[in-house]
Amino acid sequence: MTGLYSKKLRCRTVYILCWFEGLKYSECADRLGISVKTGKNQMAIAIRKLRGKIVRYKFARVLPLFDS
Template identity: 50%
Template sequence: MSGSWKSPEEFEALFRKHYRYLCIVALRITKNEEDARDIVQYAFSDIWLKRDTLNIIGDIGAYLYRIVKNKSLDMVNTRKIIPVELTPSIEDTTADEVYDEVIHNQRIAALWERIDTLPAMCRKIFVMCKIEGRKYQEIADQLGISVKTVGNHMGKAWKAVREGYW
């Protein structure tokens, strides 16, 4: 397929359309936001560098999904981390399951949009606690702040996320 994503403008539109969802896919597997963003960046860089020779049959979004999923699994396997939940392969799902997965991922994307609006420190603490699974004390020690400050940031984050999400 001679995709409509080979000019810089079209590629940027493709990036904007798929970036957040692909980050969620990678994050669900790697459990690390920075790794997830790196993997997605790699996927987009890879197709941009190969754009003149790459012949994708079908949907470019599905192709990107497969790259991100495989790179995420490679990273997890390299680190000897067992993922808690893997995204099921498309071949193993029914239409209803795919629909449910899409709805679920849209809700997660909306949640991440709300998280992205948080002030930097508040967002960092929220991600460390709720995405990376760190305890308040561990976060406080790492950031050089009190446990109470961590709790205050989490309270603000929860309030902002709830107001924008539900």
């Protein structure tokens, strides 16, 4: 369980550092002690998860309109 939690936390941290704080992948990787490639992969995972949540949210809001 700890490994899974730390992966989620790292993914979230990379996203926050790169997106909200505007750090480059190399700066983020140096700060977290990971490789640049790992930082890019974690960012891709975070974006994929967010897109999935947005699509599900939009679908859940539209679905009741077709309920008769």
